[in-house]
Amino acid sequence: MxxxxxxxxxxxxxxxxxxxxxxxxxxxxxxxxxxxxxxxxxxxxxxxxxxxxxxxxxxxxxxxxxxxxxxxxxxxxxxxxxxxxxxxxxxxxxxxxxxxxxxxxxxxxxxxxxxxxxxxxxxxxxxxxxxxxxxxxxxxxxxxxxxxxxxxxxxxxxxxxxxxxxxxxxxxxxxxxxINTSLFQPLGIPIVKHQIAFAGTVCKKKGIVELIRAFELVNQKFPKATLMIYGRDWLFPNGESFIRMLKQTEMTRLGTVADAITFVGPVAFESIPVKYAQAEVCVFPSHMETQGLVAPEAMAMGKAVVFTQLGPGPETIVDLETGLLCDPYSPADIAKKIVWVFENQLAAATMGNKAKDFVTHKYxxxxxxxxxxxxxxxxxx
Missing domain, CATH: 3.40.50.2000 (Glycogen Phosphorylase B;)
Incomplete structure (x- = not known):
């Protein structure tokens, strides 16, 4: 064949x-x-x-x-x-x-x-x-x-x-x-406390605007939190950069809080596991997905994951058991789920272990x- x-x-x-x-x-x-x-x-x-x-x-x-x-x-x-x-x-x-x-x-x-x-x-x-x-x-x-x-x-x-x-x-x-569980597996490297990781094309449908607004709410309770955004830029039909638009609007509005948000850019496929491993929580509030790779990849590493409750979200995560589902259009709900992970580290670790077993079995x-x-x-x- x-x-x-x-x-x-x-x-x-x-x-x-x-x-x-x-x-x-x-x-x-x-x-x-x-x-x-x-x-x-x-x-x-x-x-x-x-x-x-x-x-x-x-x-x-x-x-x-x-x-x-x-x-x-x-x-x-x-x-x-x-x-x-x-x-x-x-x-x-x-x-x-x-x-x-x-x-x-x-x-x-x-x-x-x-x-x-x-x-x-x-x-x-x-x-x-x-x-x-x-x-x-x-x-x-x-x-x-x-x-x-x-x-x-x-x-x-x-x-x-x-x-x-x-x-x-x-x-x-x-x-x-x-999911390649040989690549996406627990790495045992130190976690950066209160670090949030997002991976994916930086565009509207991935929920990045709502995530940035959610981060502002998280920052009020955890002022040392950081948001790492990994992924390629998306271009409007006229060639304008979506990231540039975000920096001119959302980031400007945030003031000094914006200093805790980093647009890393594209990351090699083989390097993504290290980025997930460093984060305390991985957040993917997509407005819509077919299945999505990033959520189960991070779950395979035993990470606490916040994923969209829409579309295939419930097929991927059992809420509060193998991860957390959020309303991707609600910055308040996204922030609530991130704060839960920060405040419930033991429960989040247990959730991550269950997620790893679930992904290995299903994906x-x-x-x-x-x-x-x-x-x-x-x-x-």
Whole structure:
């Protein structure tokens, strides 16, 4: 079996990546170690053509080109040609991509095409309080019609997506994101007292505005608390920086409290566990997630985690047992949960241990890997 993943986000040193890239990296190398052929195709961050073998995974980064008005078409065309070239030499069994990924891809005979629901344009429209863009919405519908099967990473993303899009009576299998518990495990390094860690793209839908406002409330009770924000910046359609906007609005309003907040920027995937380990609590108040990787990753390390009560939150955390769920639109509620961790260290440690066991059982890499292999074999049969 030869599995080919399509993503522009496969982690590359010195460049930011998102959750899809983290997921593919987590499953690709173990699949290769089991003897399966694994390829990853995506558009490069730079104007260079790259082909390399990393941990048994063949990575093809197509050079980035900007052609005004037609970049999307050229990208789909170049990816289609790369798939065809690889397929001719090493027949591909499965091509897997995200919601929009098949819109203009040329399907090749003999290959099964899978869409994994990472959270598409329709899915996030509601949480981002925006209308569905006709062009992107049309592409997503076209992409769904071309898929042979679907994978949902949570029950919530499955049921919420079908409010907007049809699966066309094709198979939809529920398989959670895997967590690499060899990487995300208790490290035993000293905790920085009253340090709060956030990781993720710094944008509105991740609840960062509410977290900063919550920190102001926490600071009133714990004036030595610090907030570490790890993640890449998000850009508005006009190219303006979201972090810059935050600094000009929220941070200015906070006055000296802002000195306790640090925007670290992107952090290498392998370095994230150390950042979680140093924090007393990890907080991810997303307005919406498909499943989210950051919460179970931190839970796997035995950390006290505050996660959103919306969407898949209740599938990930049993409130007050394996973590804390918060109203991501309420800075007061977020602050309340952070303060609880600071004031209940023994209970928080017990909660973290339960969280670690829960993640190992539900999201363990070997368990999830086996489910993916069984799924791939089933649709090939």
């Amino acid at each position: 030869h599995v080919c993943y399509l993503t522009n986000e496969y982690p590359k040193p010195g460049y930011p990546h998102g959750g899809i890239g983290s997921f593919v990296k987590t499953v690709a190398a173990p699949l290769a170690q089991r003897g399966y052929q694994v390829s990853v195709i995506g558009i490069n961050y730079t104007a260079d053509q790259e082909e390399l073998l990393e941990d048994g995974v063949h990575i093809y980064r197509i050079k980035k080109e900007i052609k005004k008005g037609w970049t999307w078409w050229h990208n789909f065309n170049r990816i289609s040609k790369k798939i065809a070239a690889i397929h001719q030499e090493q027949p591909i069994s499965i091509v897997e991509t995200s919601e929009l990924g098949l819109a203009f891809l040329k399907k090749a005979p003999g290959i099964k095409y899978v869409i994994r629901l990472h959270g598409g344009h329709h899915f996030f429209a509601e949480s981002e309080d925006r209308k569905v863009n006709f062009w992107k919405g049309w592409q997503e519908k076209r992409s769904f019609r071309k898929a042979d099967a679907f994978v949902a990473v949570s029950n919530y993303v499955k049921t919420h997506t079908e409010n907007y899009l049809s699966y066309h009576n094709k198979e939809v299998t529920l398989i959670s994101y895997p 363990g890499l070997e368990t999830i890997l086996e489910k993916n292999i069984n799924f791939y074999n089933a649709i090939l049969d």
